[in-house]
Amino acid sequence: MNQAGVNEKYKVSPFYVFFLVHSMQTGIGVLSFQRVLAKTTGTDGWISILLAGLIVHIMIWVIYKIFSIVPGDIISANNHAFGKWIGNFFSLLFILYFLIIGMTIMISYINVIHVWMFEEVGSWAFTLVFLILIYYINTGGFRTITGITFLSSILTYWLLFVLFYAMKYSEFTNLLPVFHHTLLDILKGTRSTSLTMLGFEMIVMFYPFIKDAKTSQKYAHGGALTTTLITVFVYLVSIVFYSQKQLELTIWPTLTLTSIVELPFIQRFEYIDVSWWAIVIIPNMTISLWAASRGFKRLFNVQQKYPLWGMSIIILLTNIFVFDVDSLYILHKIINPYGALFVALYLPLLLVVIYIKKMRKRL
Amino acid sequence: MFNRGKFKKKPNQPNDKNDELNKVSDVRDLFNTLSSSNDFINHQGTYNGVGYWVSFYRSLIDAQELHNSVLSVIPTLEAINLEQIKENVPIANTIITNTKVVIEERIMRGEIAIRLDANLDECLLINVAAQQGRQVDKPELEFGIISAQEAFVEDIDINLNLVRKRLPIPGLQVSELTVGSLSKTKVAVISIKGIVDQENVDNVIQRINDIEFDEILDGSYLAQMLYDDSNTLFPLFLNTERPDRIASALAEGKVAMLIDRSSSALITPTILLEYFITMEDYNMPWIPASAFRLLRIFAVAFSIFATPLYVAVLTYHYELIPKDLLETIVTSRNLIPFQPLIEALFLEISIELLREAAARLPTKVGQTLGIVGGIVIGQAAVVAGLTSNILLIIVALSALASFVTPIYKMGNAIRVLRFPFLVGAQIWGLLGITIAAVFLMTHLIKLTSMGHPYLEPIYPFRMQDWKDSFVRLPFNFFKSRPVNLRPDDISRQPQPKKARIKKNDFNE
Numbered sequence: 001m002n003q004a005g006v007n008e009k010y011k012v013s014p015f016y017v018f019f020l021v022h023s024m025q026t027g028i029g030v031l032s033f034q035r036v037l038a039k040t041t042g043t044d045g046w047i048s049i050l051l052a053g054l055i056v057h058i059m060i061w062v063i064y065k066i067f068s069i070v071p072g073d074i075i076s077a078n079n080h081a082f083g084k085w086i087g088n089f090f091s092l093l094f095i096l097y098f099l100i101i102g103m104t105i106m107i108s109y110i111n112v113i114h115v116w117m118f119e120e121v122g123s124w125a126f127t128l129v130f131l132i133l134i135y136y137i138n139t140g141g142f143r144t145i146t147g148i149t150f151l152s153s154i155l156t157y158w159l160l161f162v163l164f165y166a167m168k169y170s171e172f173t174n175l176l177p178v179f180h181h182t183l184l185d186i187l188k189g190t191r192s193t194s195l196t197m198l199g200f201e202m203i204v205m206f207y208p209f210i211k212d213a214k215t216s217q218k219y220a221h222g223g224a225l226t227t228t229l230i231t232v233f234v235y236l237v238s239i240v241f242y243s244q245k246q247l248e249l250t251i252w253p254t255l256t257l258t259s260i261v262e263l264p265f266i267q268r269f270e271y272i273d274v275s276w277w278a279i280v281i282i283p284n285m286t287i288s289l290w291a292a293s294r295g296f297k298r299l300f301n302v303q304q305k306y307p308l309w310g311m312s313i314i315i316l317l318t319n320i321f322v323f324d325v326d327s328l329y330i331l332h333k334i335i336n337p338y339g340a341l342f343v344a345l346y347l348p349l350l351l352v353v354i355y356i357k358k359m360r361k362r363l
Numbered sequence: 364m365f366n367r368g369k370f371k372k373k374p375n376q377p378n379d380k381n382d383e384l385n386k387v388s389d390v391r392d393l394f395n396t397l398s399s400s401n402d403f404i405n406h407q408g409t410y411n412g413v414g415y416w417v418s419f420y421r422s423l424i425d426a427q428e429l430h431n432s433v434l435s436v437i438p439t440l441e442a443i444n445l446e447q448i449k450e451n452v453p454i455a456n457t458i459i460t461n462t463k464v465v466i467e468e469r470i471m472r473g474e475i476a477i478r479l480d481a482n483l484d485e486c487l488l489i490n491v492a493a494q495q496g497r498q499v500d501k502p503e504l505e506f507g508i509i510s511a512q513e514a515f516v517e518d519i520d521i522n523l524n525l526v527r528k529r530l531p532i533p534g535l536q537v538s539e540l541t542v543g544s545l546s547k548t549k550v551a552v553i554s555i556k557g558i559v560d561q562e563n564v565d566n567v568i569q570r571i572n573d574i575e576f577d578e579i580l581d582g583s584y585l586a587q588m589l590y591d592d593s594n595t596l597f598p599l600f601l602n603t604e605r606p607d608r609i610a611s612a613l614a615e616g617k618v619a620m621l622i623d624r625s626s627s628a629l630i631t632p633t634i635l636l637e638y639f640i641t642m643e644d645y646n647m648p649w650i651p652a653s654a655f656r657l658l659r660i661f662a663v664a665f666s667i668f669a670t671p672l673y674v675a676v677l678t679y680h681y682e683l684i685p686k687d688l689l690e691t692i693v694t695s696r697n698l699i700p701f702q703p704l705i706e707a708l709f710l711e712i713s714i715e716l717l718r719e720a721a722a723r724l725p726t727k728v729g730q731t732l733g734i735v736g737g738i739v740i741g742q743a744a745v746v747a748g749l750t751s752n753i754l755l756i757i758v759a760l761s762a763l764a765s766f767v768t769p770i771y772k773m774g775n776a777i778r779v780l781r782f783p784f785l786v787g788a789q790i791w792g793l794l795g796i797t798i799a800a801v802f803l804m805t806h807l808i809k810l811t812s813m814g815h816p817y818l819e820p821i822y823p824f825r826m827q828d829w830k831d832s833f834v835r836l837p838f839n840f841f842k843s844r845p846v847n848l849r850p851d852d853i854s855r856q857p858q859p860k861k862a863r864i865k866k867n868d869f870n871e
Contacts, residue, residue, distance in 0.1 A: 013823065117679075117794060129798060136802065140809040147808035147822040148801070268682040275793035282801055 005072075006208045012146045014216035020146065020287070021060075021200050021223030023153045026230065027284040028108040029196030031277070033231070034238045034253040041189035042244060043174070044181045046232045048189030052197045053228030055190070055344065060224055062347050063203050064217045069354050071213075074204035075298045081353040088299060090346070094204070095295040097339055101198065102288035103315050104331040106130060109281045111324045116255060116274045123319040131312045134286045138293070138308060142209045145290055149283040156280050159258075159273065160230065163237045166257045170240040194340035195332070196231055199284070200224055201343050205291035389463040390484035394418060397470065413443045414480035423473035425493040433475065433489055445487040448477060454489055461485045471547075494518065497626075499525065504771055505605050510642045514604040519549055519623040522606070526553065526621070529610035534558070540571050543579040549623040550585065553609075558616045560849045566813060567618050567631065582627040583772075585620065589631070591811045596779055598638070598772040599812040602627040607642050616850030618813075632813035634820075634847065636832045638773040639663070644835050653834035660833060662764035667780050669761045670707050671788035671796050673754060677703040679792035691753075698748040704789040706750050710758040711781065713740065718762070819847045 037045040070077045074094055078087035110126045137148055203220060210216050238253045250256050261269035289311060296307035318327055397403045397418070406417040417434070436451050437443065445459050460466060461484045470476055473492025478485065499521065502514035515522045527535060534556045542548050550571060554564045570589050579585055586600040587593060603609065604626050609619045612630045620629040639659045644652040676683055677692070684692065699706060717736040721729045741759070744750045761781070768774045780803070787795030810817035820828035825846050830836045844850045 113794065118791065121791070133798065133802060133805070137805050140805065144805060144808050147818070148805060150822055150824070151804055151808075262685070265685065265688060266683055267685050268680070271680045271683055271793055275797045278794060278797045279801060 008211075010141055010143060011209050011211045012143055014210055014212055015219050016146045016150060017203070017210060017216040018219040018223040018226075019150045019153045020206065021203065021220050022226050023149045023280070023283050024199035024202050024287055025056075025197060025224065025227040027196075027199065027281060028105050028112070029193075029198075030231065030234060031112065031252045031254045032108075033193055033196045034235055034247055035250060036192040037189050037235065038239075038244065038247040040192060041181055041185050043177060043239060044179065044186060045189055045235050045239070047179075048186050049193055049196075049228060049232050049235060051186065052190045052193045053224065053231075056197050056200055056224045056228070057221060059344065059347060060200055060203070060217070060220050062351050063201070063207075064214075064220070066347070066351050066354060067207050068214065069358055071208075073206075073208050073298070075295060077204075077350060077354065081350055081357065091295060091299055093342070095292050095299070097342060098202075098205070098288050098292035098295065099311055099314070100331060100334060100339065102285050102292065102311075103318065104195075104328070104335055105281060105284045105288065106315065107319065107324050107328055107331065109277070110319070111328055112252065112255070112274060112277070114324065115252075116270060123324050124316060127316050127319040130282070130285060131316065133282060134289055135305075135308060135312065137282075137286050138290055138304070142206065142290070145283070145286055148286065152279045152283050156276060159276065160233075162258050162261055162269065162273070163234065165261050166237060166241050169260060170237075171243075172240050174240050174243065175236070191336065191340065193231070194336055197227070198335070198340060198343070201347075202287055202291050204347075205294055206287075390461060390466065390486070393463050393467055394476075408437070410437055410440075410443050415443065416478045416480075416483075417475055418470070418478070419475035419491075420470065420473065423471075423493065424475060424491045428491040428493075429475065433477075433491065443479070445477065445479065445485065449487055452489055454491070457487060457489045459485060459487050496521075502604050505603060505608075505641070505769060507605075507641065507643050507646075509646045511605070511607050513606065515606060515621075515626045515628055517624050517626050519551060519621050522621045522626075522628065523551060523553075525606040526609055526613075526619070529606060530555065530613060535613070538564075538568060540568065542571060542574050542585065543576060545577040546579050548579040550579075551621040553613060553619045553621065555613050555616070558614070558844070558850050558852050559618060560616065560851060563618050563632065563813060563848070567620070571620075579622070581625045582620070582622045582629050585622055586629050589813075591814065592809075595806070595810060596776040597635070597807075597810060597817070598770065598776065599631075599633065599810065599817065601630040601633045601637060601770060602772065603630065603770070604628070605642060611642070611645070616844050616848045616852075632811075632815035632848065633817075634812070634815075635807060635817055636660075636820075638768060638770045640831075641769040649835050649837045653836075656835060657833060659767050659769075662767045663777055666761040666764035666777055667784060668796070669757050670711060670754075670781060671784040671799075672793075673757055674703045674707050674785060675788035675792040675796055678789065692751070695751040695753050699751060700748075702789075703754075704785065706754055707758070707785060710744070710750050710754060711785070713744075714758055714762045715778070815847055 034045075037048060041048050066077055070080045075087075075091045078090045078094075081087065082090065106127065107123075110123050113126060114121075114123075137144055140147075200220070200223075207213055234254060238247060238257065241257055242250065242253065247253060255270050255273060258273045259268060259270040263269075266272070289308065292311060293304050293307040296302065297304045394405070397420075398405055400420075402421045404417075404419055404421050408415055408417065415437075419429070432454055433448075433452055436453075437448065440447050440451060449457050449459060458465075466476060466486050466488065469488045469490075472490075474488045474490045476486040476488055478487075496518045497516045499513050499516055501512050505514075513525065515525065523537065532555070536554055536556050538552045540550045540552065542550055552564065552567055552571070567589070571585070574585070574588050576584075576588065582602050586598070586602060590599050592599075601608075601612075609628050609630065613619055617630050617632065620631075622628070639656060644656055647655075677696070681689065701709075713736075717732070717740075720736070721732055724732060737759075741755055745752050745755055765774050765777045768777065783802075784796055784799050787799035789795070791798070807818045808816075808822055816823055819825060820832055827843055828845050828847055830840045831845075839856075842856055843853050844855055846853075
């Protein structure tokens with residue numbers, strides 16, 4: 001049962017954790033989080049984002065604390081804390097959660113493609129190609145996944161500078177008034193940013209794959225901090241670009257922002273944006289499906305490809321039989337309160353249980 | 364059940380006498396077999412009443428040498444026996460033996476066998492092999508304007524000499540192996556002891572010994588059999604005909620292989636960016652060298668993406684193009700009855716045809732073909748309304764750009780790569796190109812050359828190795844050998860020299 005130990009050959013350097021965390025968090029959420037946030041919190045949205053960032057940092061600290069006591073991954077930690085049966089039940093919940101995250105990311109992105117580029121192509125075609133690609137990346141092992149994540153982060157950074165182009169059309173008085181929402185509104189806003197902030201919890205699966213894993217904590221925090229700052233920046237740019245009412249009506253404010261760009265040889269920049277976003281999205285889908293199938297492998301001692309095939313078939317069938325807007329509605333309902341709460345409540349609970357056990361052993 | 368064991372014949376107990384007889388018949392058998400070929404000469408002579416035989420392959424030996432150094436020596440001896448001849452023949456590495464395997468191998472390599480009538484199974488073997496082959500000449504495939512003007516030839520000893528002249532140190536170690544049951548090709552694995560990671564050398568030797576193939580005709584045969592992953596477009600071993608390239612690779616801590624009867628030597632382990640490096644980059648000041656290297660890498664990117672982008676934009680996203688530019692493109696395409704993809708494929712394939720035909724034709728005809736094919740066909744296709752002017756420019760440029768890679772095999776890989784991207788562009792436009800690019804990235808990340816990552820220093824990211832990747836920094840940055848190779852001795856300069864500040868009145 002103890003396969004948490006990983007061969008030294010397959011491990012990656014600690015500084016890649018920065019890219020793994022940051023790129024896993026930055027995904028489909030950045031394109032569309034502004035609308036819901038603007039509805040609840042308006043001009044004070046950036047406070048909510050900072051608050052969410054703070055919670056993420058606390059969570060990362062909790063995760064590293066857990067693994068400093070019980071080295072390994074979440075499955076060995078669960079077993080250590082709750083014994084075999086209950087621990088396995090929670091591990092299954094985690095696997096399910098990873099699968100849902102991966103599915104949500106894929107379906108959201110396919111939805112974006114449908115709206116912005118190809119209306120008439122069936123979801124199943126995109127899903128099939130993405131799944132083949134994900135499988136191909138997964139067969140290279142975790143080092144290949146890290147490589148793709150790293151390259152995708154490097155290759156997509158220039159998209160940030162596109163946002164500066166929109167500043168030409170900004171109205172900076174939109175930033176005011178500040179601090180006129182209640183604390184409850186701000187907390188609600190924090191909840192609505194969860195899709196942008198989730199993704200750091202993948203550490204619980206790939207922790208054994210990091211060389212000198214303890215030293216990687218600062219990189220994880222750095223990745224989360226970068227995500228928070230970028231999210232704040234994107235939100236502020238959206239606020240000054242749109243009016244409040246307009247922002248509440250725009251589904252993908254970030255994409256609409258970029259469509260204003262006009263260069264001497266390029267118009268309608270959003271085509272490039274949406275296509276390029278595939279490079280951002282593919283590592284996200286890959287890491288979450290990898291985490292789910294790896295968890296399955298650890299629980300039931302099967303080869304990793306079988307659960308991966310199974311999950312691929314589930315996702316493919318969902319995309320064939322359910323229209324993506326409908327499934328998205330359900331998935332977002334699951335992720336937004338329940339997924340985020342599951343991670344945010346369960347991990348501290350786990351830490352407490354493990355800590356108590358450790359104390360008892362000492363006595 | 365029926366106790367068949369007792370009916371089995373017992374094998375003959377070998378005794379000394381039998382062994383002796385066997386051996387005699389062995390050597391004689393060998394000479395009988397060899398004599399069945401018409402170019403095998405058995406020359407019989409007598410001297411002082413003692414008969415002797417000289418046997419050799421006419422086609423393998425140097426007759427001049429045979430007369431001057433061997434046959435002319437025999438009349439000067441007072442008594443003839445093999446020892447005497449061996450003493451007096453002024454040729455090194457002669458042996459007296461009666462083992463069949465050794466005799467066979469040496470005769471096949473161009474030695475002569477001298478036997479006396481008294482004992483026909485003892486041979487004196489003398490090396491008078493003829494050295495046929497090219498003279499060292501200018502490099503044909505990797506020509507350099509401001510670098511050394513000599514290239515490898517087909518003879519392994521001459522090639523070794525070219526490498527050793529550049530590295531006159533006892534640490535340069537050569538292990539010779541033989542591969543191929545028919546071709547018996549000699550392969551020399553070269554490395555510098557104390558610099559190279561010995562594990563790499565052992566790996567290479569191990570893999571070469573594992574090859575079981577009948578014929579190795581060229582270095583590329585060997586390279587493909589030694590690849591970590593044979594399902595790839597990309598060359599994982601760098602094959603070169605430049606001795607200076609081999610010398611610099613050895614000095615970095617790589618392993619090189621010379622193959623007899625092949626003018627291309629192999630270098631391993633390699634990285635992707637190495638294929639865009641010429642030896643001239645080190646002979647120029649670092650700024651132009653870096654500029655030209657970046658130009659090469661840009662050319663490769665252009666060569667892969669230009670035509671697919673044209674197809675994607677004109678099939679799906681013509682809104683991307685501003686109005687004024689769109690007018691130009693539409694007027695050039697308004698007569699064309701095909702989809703952009705068909706148009707692009709038509710041109711791409713005709714360019715490939717031209718290239719293939721030009722490569723097969725004699726030089727004089729080839730030039731004519733270039734003019735006829737390139738100019739006449741291209742112009743006629745545009746006038747006939749089969750392709751647009753703009754696409755013709757793009758395709759011609761990207762064909763040109765695929766030739767800038769210094770290593771020809773990488774150019775081949777680039778040319779083939781264009782077609783999957785074209786398909787992606789036709790199916791889903793820009794998104795298709797992006798997905799194809801991610802596939803390509805994944806493939807490159809997965810590739811390893813002799814167990815070392817191929818995409819280093821980009822991933823795994825190693826800052827120290829960036830000094831000689833996309834750009835070439837000045838030589839005082841070259842303090843360490845590539846980390847990727849894990850060399851035993853990492854430093855290239857014992858102490859970093861202090862830069863001398865130019866003295867003038869300003870900074871006195």
